Each structure stands twice: as C-alpha cells, then as structure tokens.
Amino acid sequence: xxxxxxxxxxxxxxxxxxxxxxxxxxxxxxxxxxxxxxxxxxxxxxxxxxxxxxxxxxxxxxxxxxxxxxxxxxxxxxxxxxxxxxxxxxxxxxxxxxxxxxxxxxxxxxxxxxxxxxxxxxxxxxxxxxxxxxxxxxxxxxxxxxxxxxxxxxxxxxxxxxxxxxxxxxxxxxxxxxxxxxxxxxxxxxxxxxxxxxxxxxxxxxxxxxxxxxxxxxxxxxxxxxxxxxxxxxxxxxxxxxxxxxxxxxxxxxxxxxxxxxxxxxxxxx
Amino acid sequence: xxxxxxxxxxxxxxxxxxxxxxxxxxxxxxxxxxxxxxxxxxxxxxxxxxxxxxxxxxxxxxxxxxxxxxxxxxxxxxxxxxxxxxxxxxxxxxxxxxxxxxxxxxxxxxxxxxxxxxxxxxxxxxxxxxxxxxxxxxxxxxxxxxxxxxxxxxxxxxxxxxxxxxxxxxxxxxxxxxxxxxxxxxxxxxxxxxxxxxxxxxxxxxxxxxxxxxxxxxxxxxxxxxxxxxxxxxxxxxxxxxxxxxxxxxxxxxxxxxxxx
Ligand SMILES: Nc1ncnc2c1ncn2[C@@H]1O[C@H](COP(=O)(O)OP(=O)(O)OP(=O)(O)O)[C@@H](O)[C@H]1O
Ligand SMILES: [Mg+2]
Numbered sequence: 001x002x003x004x005x006x007x008x009x010x011x012x013x014x015x016x017x018x019x020x021x022x023x024x025x026x027x028x029x030x031x032x033x034x035x036x037x038x039x040x041x042x043x044x045x046x047x048x049x050x051x052x053x054x055x056x057x058x059x060x061x062x063x064x065x066x067x068x069x070x071x072x073x074x075x076x077x078x079x080x081x082x083x084x085x086x087x088x089x090x091x092x093x094x095x096x097x098x099x100x101x102x103x104x105x106x107x108x109x110x111x112x113x114x115x116x117x118x119x120x121x122x123x124x125x126x127x128x129x130x131x132x133x134x135x136x137x138x139x140x141x142x143x144x145x146x147x148x149x150x151x152x153x154x155x156x157x158x159x160x161x162x163x164x165x166x167x168x169x170x171x172x173x174x175x176x177x178x179x180x181x182x183x184x185x186x187x188x189x190x191x192x193x194x195x196x197x198x199x200x201x202x203x204x205x206x207x208x209x210x211x212x213x214x215x216x217x218x219x220x221x222x223x224x225x226x227x228x229x230x231x232x233x234x235x236x237x238x239x240x241x242x243x244x245x246x247x248x249x250x251x252x253x254x255x256x257x258x259x260x261x262x263x264x265x266x267x268x269x270x
Numbered sequence: 271x272x273x274x275x276x277x278x279x280x281x282x283x284x285x286x287x288x289x290x291x292x293x294x295x296x297x298x299x300x301x302x303x304x305x306x307x308x309x310x311x312x313x314x315x316x317x318x319x320x321x322x323x324x325x326x327x328x329x330x331x332x333x334x335x336x337x338x339x340x341x342x343x344x345x346x347x348x349x350x351x352x353x354x355x356x357x358x359x360x361x362x363x364x365x366x367x368x369x370x371x372x373x374x375x376x377x378x379x380x381x382x383x384x385x386x387x388x389x390x391x392x393x394x395x396x397x398x399x400x401x402x403x404x405x406x407x408x409x410x411x412x413x414x415x416x417x418x419x420x421x422x423x424x425x426x427x428x429x430x431x432x433x434x435x436x437x438x439x440x441x442x443x444x445x446x447x448x449x450x451x452x453x454x455x456x457x458x459x460x461x462x463x464x465x466x467x468x469x470x471x472x473x474x475x476x477x478x479x480x481x482x483x484x485x486x487x488x489x490x491x492x493x494x495x496x497x498x499x500x501x502x503x504x505x506x507x508x509x510x511x512x513x514x515x516x517x518x519x520x521x522x523x524x525x526x527x528x529x530x531x
Pocket of ligand 2: 439
C-alpha cells in the first residue's frame with residue numbers, strides 16, 4: 001500500500017502524538033542530568049524536579065516584598081493587554097474589511113494604503129509608540145494592534161471579496177440595501193473566518209506583547225522573564241514559558257470550539 | 271389577455287456588449303410578452319449568461335437598452351428581477367426557512383422582521399416550503415440538502431420576493447437526469463400558478479423546448495476565420511416552442527433521416 005494511504009490506528013496515533021513531547025522532555029532531562037553531574041550548582045538546565053518546585057512556589061506563594069503572588073498579577077496584566085489588542089484589532093478589521101470588500105470607493109481609498117502599512121515592521125516603530133503613547137498600558141496595546149491589524153484587515157477584506165458575487169446579486173434581487181447585504185449576508189459569513197484569522201494572529205500578538213513588556217513595563221509575563229534573566233533563573237523562565245504556551249494553547253482551543261458551536265452551518269458543509 | 275393587443279413586456283433594443291475590445295453580443299433585439307417562458311440556448315461562451323446579466327441589470331450594455339414594462343432601463347439588480355444561478359443562489363448561513371423569509375424581509379431597513387410580522391412571514395414561508403416540498407427540512411442548513419433541493423429552495427426564495435421576471439442561468443445544470451425531470455414538473459407547476467415571465471439559459475435543447483414558449487438561439491452570425499473573437503453573438507433563431515415543441519421534433523426527425531440505416 002502507498003505510504004500516503006497508510007493510516008495509524010487509534011492507539012498508535014495517540015502514541016505518535018505523544019512521542020515528540022516525550023522525546024523533548026527526555027532529551028532535556030538527560031542534558032540536565034549531565035550538566036548537574038558535572039557541576040551541581042549549574043543554572044542553565046535545572047532538573048525537572050527543580051522546575052516543578054519553582055512552579056509550585058510561583059503559583060502559590062506570595063512575593064515577600066509586595067505580598068502578592070506575582071505570577072497571577074503578571075498573567076492578569078498580560079492577558080488584559082493581549083485581549084484588548086486582539087479584540088480591538090478584530091473589531092476594527094471586521095468593520096474595515098466589510099467596508100473595503102463591499103464598497104468600491106472605500107476599496108479604492110484604503111486597499112493600497114493598508115497594503116503599504118502592513119509592510120512596516122511593527123517592532124521598528126516601537127520606540128515611536130513609547131514616545132507618543134508613553135510607557136504605560138496604551139503603548140503595549142497599540143503595538144499589538146499595529147502588529148496584527150493590517151494583516152487582519154487584508155485578510156477580512158479578501159474574505160469579503162471571496163464571497164461569490166452570485167450571492168450578493170441574489171440579495172440585491174430580494175431588495176436588500178447595502179446595509180442589509182453587509183449585516184445579513186456578509187457579516188454572518190465573515191465571523192467564522194474572523195475566528196480563524198484571529199487564531200492565526202494570536203502568535204504574532206504574543207510576540208509583540210512580550211517584546212513590549214520586555215522593553216518597558218513593571219508587570220507582565222514578558223517583563224518577568226526578562227527581569228529574572230539577569231539572575232539566570234532558568235527555572236523561573238521555563239515555568240513562565242510553559243505557562244504562556246499553555247495559555248496560548250487554551251485560547252486557540254477556546255476559539256476553535258467557539259467557531260464550531262456558534263456557526264453550525266459551517267459544520268454542516270463538512 | 272384575450273381581446274386586446276398583447277403588450278410587449280420586456281424589450282431589448284439593439285443590445286451590444288463588449289468586454290474591453292472584445293465584442294460578446296451584438297445587435298440583440300427581442301421583445302417578450304408578459305407571462306412568456308423564454309429558453310435561451312447556444313454554444314459555450316457565446317454570451318448567454320452575459321445576456322442574462324444584462325436583463326438582470328447586473329451589467330449595463332455598451333449600447334442599446336433593456337426595458338421592463340416600459341420603465342427606464344434599470345441601473346442595478348432589484349426586486350422586479352428574480353434570479354437563480356447554477357450555484358450559490360441560497361444563503362449558506364441561514365436555515366431553509368430563514369432563506370425563504372429572506373425573500374420578503376431583505377427589503378426592510380434592517381433585513382429582518384420582528385413581532386407579528388415575523389410570525390406571519392414564518393407562516394407564509396412554511397406554506398411556500400410545503401408547496402415546494404421542503405417542509406421536512408425547514409430547520410436544516412442548505413449544505414445538508416441535495417442539489418435538487420437547494421435549487422428548489424433557490425427558486426422558492428426568488429418567488430417569495432414576487433419578482434416581475436424570473437431569470438434562471440442553467441438552474442438544473444448540475445442535477446442528475448431524474449432530479450432534472452422532477453424539477454421540470456416543479457417549475458411547470460409554479461409557472462401555471464404564477465404566470466411569471468421567465469428567461470432560462472440551458473445547455474439541454476430538449477429541456478429548452480419542453481419548458482419554453484420560445485427558444486432563442488444565440489450564435490455568431492459572422493465568423494472571421496483568422497480571429498474568432500472579432501464578432502459577437504446575436505439571436506440567430508427564435509423558435510416557437512408552444513405546441514409541444516414541434517420545430518424541435520422536426521429536427522429530431524431530420525437527424526433520423528440523415529442517420530445511415
Ligand atoms: N466580466 C467579464 N470580463 C471579460 N470577459 C467576460 C466577462 N464575463 C464574460 N466574459 C467573456 O464573455 C464570453 C461570454 O461569456 P458568458 O458567460 O456570457 O458565456 P455563456 O454563453 O454563458 O457560456 P456558458 O455556456 O459556458 O455558460 C466568454 O468568453 C467570457 O470569457
Ligand atoms: Mg453561462
């Protein structure tokens with residue numbers, strides 16, 4: 001049988017899925033054992049048990065100076081910035097995407113501009129954002145927006161243009177105004193696609209968030225990682241990295257579930 | 271319309287349509303009475319869909335005018351022209367019932383009914399669905415329906431808006447022969463009820479003669495062997511298909527005669 005037609009069974013599939021995780025863990029463990037055998041005070045690859053102990057401490061014990069559990073504060077601050085940045089971007093992208101996709105005049109005005117603006121490397125204008133919006137929350141949210149909004153607008157407007165013309169014409173023959181076409185025909189078909197696009201842009205959003213936090217902040221996941229880097233606290237860094245990964249994964253999962261639950265008609269075609 | 275002169279309902283006068291420098295249609299003239307069923311046939315790419323888009327006012331002709339009931343030429347598609355394409359004629363994000371209701375509600379400011387209107391529209395939609403045989407799938411999404419059911423839904427939706435003319439572009443093109451036949455009966459019934467003026471593009475000559483009162487053939491009257499795109503197509507034949515499609519049967523007999531024994 002051809003390789004392309006061979007399917008793993010249920011058990012094998014689960015095992016294959018776990019394999020790279022297990023291998024990565026084992027490789028880390030061995031590396032850590034070797035280094036610690038040579039030098040018990042080595043900080044670069046802390047033993048998994050050390051990381052677990054650190055994680056427990058970080059999640060449960062309050063900081064001595066401030067008497068707050070810093071990890072939760074960092075998480076709350078970072079998620080707030082992320083949700084604001086991604087949420088505002090998604091909202092603006094939907095509105096602008098519908099306008100650009102549906103209205104030739106808006107398209108003629110904005111499509112080229114958005115295409116050019118999307119070429120600006122967001123991190124290159126981070127200093128400008130800090131100067132203009134200060135070092136507070138605003139500049140971090142704005143960096144996320146600057147980073148993902150152009151992509152989202154282009155994506156959403158293209159999705160509107162991808163809607164078969166026949167469907168728009170059909171709505172016209174039912175007497176629908178531009179507003180009704182936007183609200184009843186285009187928007188409902190755009191939302192499931194918006195969720196897909198937001199899922200794709202979560203990665204860049206995290207990148208911009210951590211970059212902004214690393215440079216100027218007093219709280220946040222990215223801030224903490226770059227702070228403890230000075231003490232070579234690898235156990236703390238790794239805990240934070242694993243935590244961020246888990247958060248990102250859960251967000252992706254939540255969006256995927258939302259898309260399935262909220263838009264049953266997209267499932268119907270499968 | 272006994273007694274009085276039949277008034278021409280749709281008139282296409284000296285229609286030319288080109289895309290860039292390329293002529294697609296030229297000198298198309300036709301007048302159609304209210305309630306007539308016009309079948310349109312012709313080779314692939316000769317401009318049948320283009321003619322339908324012009325009737326729909328989705329495009330405007332390079333030259334000439336199309337008028338419906340003497341009104342000035344339309345500049346965009348509207349309530350007076352219903353349409354069913356081969357694909358994408360229903361809204362995938364609405365249930366079957368919502369699709370029918372949309373036929374009435376889309377003309378409102380926000381595109382939806384509320385309160386008593388909503389209830390009444392739902393009831394009317396359910397009547398329509400019963401009539402087109404889709405009442406058992408009223409709450410399903412179109413993607414779960416077969417091709418024939420989707421096209422029936424599309425026709426039902428177009429009729430719910432009560433257009434003055436109905437334009438069909440190969441509406442049964444993607445259906446199997448059996449489904450196609452039942453769609454013919456369905457369309458014939460609906461037509462008997464509504465007496466609507468219909469234009470239908472088809473690739474199936476038999477279908478065209480069976481359903482149509484007239485069959486228009488689009489073809490290029492002039493042909494430049496060095497440049498096949500030099501001339502556009504026009505209506506080269508206008509068959510009367512009313513009494514069981516006799517001209518069509520004559521063509522069949524001829525081919526029988528020509529076929530070697
Ligand atoms: N918007 C357009 N711009 C440029 N050329 C076009 C456009 N629309 C159609 N054409 C061309 O016009 C010609 C006629 O197209 P049309 O779709 O009307 O043909 P048709 O008779 O419906 O063919 P078919 O039987 O395959 O559906 C085709 O050669 C097509 O490539
Ligand atoms: Mg066509």
